[in-house]
Amino acid sequence: MDSYNKNTVFIPNPISQVVSMPYALYLSLQGNYFLGSTKELLFGRGRNAWAGLFNPRESGVNLHVYYWEVSNTRDSPIRAQIWFNSYPPGNPTRSDSVTPTDTAISPIPKTSIRLLQASKAIGEPEDGVKAFVRRAPGKSTVGDVEVGKFIMPPGGSFVIFLGTPEAPDEPGAARVSFQWFEAKACNKG
Numbered sequence: 001m002d003s004y005n006k007n008t009v010f011i012p013n014p015i016s017q018v019v020s021m022p023y024a025l026y027l028s029l030q031g032n033y034f035l036g037s038t039k040e041l042l043f044g045r046g047r048n049a050w051a052g053l054f055n056p057r058e059s060g061v062n063l064h065v066y067y068w069e070v071s072n073t074r075d076s077p078i079r080a081q082i083w084f085n086s087y088p089p090g091n092p093t094r095s096d097s098v099t100p101t102d103t104a105i106s107p108i109p110k111t112s113i114r115l116l117q118a119s120k121a122i123g124e125p126e127d128g129v130k131a132f133v134r135r136a137p138g139k140s141t142v143g144d145v146e147v148g149k150f151i152m153p154p155g156g157s158f159v160i161f162l163g164t165p166e167a168p169d170e171p172g173a174a175r176v177s178f179q180w181f182e183a184k185a186c187n188k189g
Helices: 023-029
Strands: 033-037 041-044 048-054 061-072 078-084 097-100 114-121 129-136 141-152 157-163 171-184
Touching: 023 033, 023 171, 041 048, 041 157, 048 171, 061 078, 061 129, 061 157, 078 141, 078 171, 129 141, 141 157, 141 171, 157 171
Parallel strands: 041 114
Antiparallel strands: 033 097, 033 171, 041 171, 048 114, 048 157, 061 141, 061 171, 078 129, 078 157
16 A cells, blocks of 8 residues: 555745755855955055955845955065955955855846955954954965854945054955845844
8 A cells, every 4th residue: 555645734944044955155156155356465664454344335235254364475574454334445346356155046147245455455344343363474375264144234334454563564465255145234223
C-alpha cells in the first residue's frame, strides 16, 4: 500500500537561509555584498591620506562594514585611525575598483555606497567620532572582520585616516580595502 495520503498538504519551505551557509555568501547571492579597494595612497611629511565608505543621504540603505584592511607598502610604520561619520580633509576621488561579489546576477548589482580616497591631505577629519586606532609596521597589513556590526545610516561614513606620526619625516604609502553589504534603512527611533 502506498503511504501517500490524499489529504497531505505540501507547504513550501519558508526558510530563506541555509544554516550552514556563510553569511557573506548569503548576502552575495542576494546581490547585496560588495568589495572595493583604493590605489596606493601617499602621505607623510606633514600630509595625511584616507579612504572611506560614504553612504549618500538619499541611498535608502544602511551601510554595514563587513571587513576592512590597510596594507602598508613602505618601510616606515603608519597609523590608521578609524572614524565614524566624519568629514575628512583633502580633495577626494572616487575609486573605480568597486564590484559586487556576485557577478552572475543579471543585471549586475550596483552599490549605493561611494568609496572615496584622498592622498596628501592637510588636516584632520571634522565631526564624527574617532572610534579606534591601529598601527601597521613597515610592509605589513592590518585589518579586521567586523561582520556588519559597524552600521552607517544614510549620510554616514566609515573612514580610515592614515598618517606617519612615529616617523614624521618619512614618506608613507598604503592601500585600503573594504567589504560591505547594504540593507534597507529603517527608522529605529
